[in-house]
Amino acid sequence: MTRKGPLLTLLGGGVLAAGLLVASINAASGQRDDAEQDLAGAGQETPSPAAESPEPEESPEPAEDSEPVTYVGWVDGGGASVAIIIDGDEATAYVCDGVTVEVWLNGPAINGELVLTGDDGELIGSYDDTEATGRTAALGREWTFTVEEVAPPEGLYAFADTIVGGAEVDGGWIVLPDGTQIGVLTVDGESGPAPELDLATGQVEVEGTTVTVERRGVGG
């Protein structure tokens, strides 16, 4: 066979794909390194950011590193609520209908664009200083949304642990500006509406045990 054209076409595509894949792996691992550094920094319980030792001045931490920003609100039509936390160039979103549907999504937040993915959904949108807008799909359903930036105690709360008695508990609560809580609690794989969270103490009763739930986005 002397017809090389089609083969060269395939090879050209293959080389292009391989090159982009290598570039993507580099891009992603660069971001992962950043994220690991952030996590390492956040994991140290933040005992004293600036006090006591003069060492922090020598740390290479970029000064522009700002606090995480939280956006929450209903999807258009009100069938579910969305919380998005943007921490530097990383974002986490929680989409929840308050009954059984809850999905966690992660991805980059770069140049005002969100492309978040997870096992059971995705979220594509954009954000600025006051709001985030876009589309999200979770467990087979799709919504559009525009959600606003909020400050504590509004925001996203989450809990995931094994409680006294051995039950695996996983919960998420979105607290809206009007005080409404939309949450789903999963106990040993069974999902249902989450019990009301006491925002003053962060406590909630699960299966007869009182657990403390943390607001996501502060300190990591």
Place this chain on the structure above:
Amino acid sequence: MSTETQPPVAPPETRAWQLMLVPLLVGSLVALTLGVYGSLHEGTGVAVNIAGFTNHAAPTSAAKVTLTTGAVLFAVLQLLSSLVMYGKVPGVAAPSWIGGAHRWSGRIAFLLAVPVAVHCLYAAGFATFNTRVFVHSLLGCLFFGAFVVKMLGLRKDGMPGWFLPLFGGVVFTGLVGLWWTTAIRFFSTFGSPF
């Protein structure tokens, strides 16, 4: 097909299937590899940026939608030029350059689609969380698999007459389906990618 009396080798039907075996196997392997890689590899949500759409609200998606739309336009040229080549358009005689035009429009369409696919595979992966993304994921694997079958099949003489129309048709339909399952959504959310 020329009007030579008899093909010099073997009964034509067995030979056709033998000829198709390798292209079909390689194409299936490609489709399978894409699907398996997309399922196993955890979507990173990030990949190398393709082009400069930095002023757009969703720059990565804008770039992907633009590349895919470009690929579809060149694929339409593919369909038209192949119809002309085989004399299927009444009153239009195939000009001498039509073969070259067909080959190059195909190459451009394919090369436009590759970066989009790499991004989908690497940043998102094979997803099944709703019908749209499931169909999209399946079509992505089908498209590149069928394209490989067609390219490898092109290199062999003696292929049955339905080979190119069938695989060309699958490739074209696959690409339009890929475009349809994503770009429509983008256009309705953001409007123009520019």
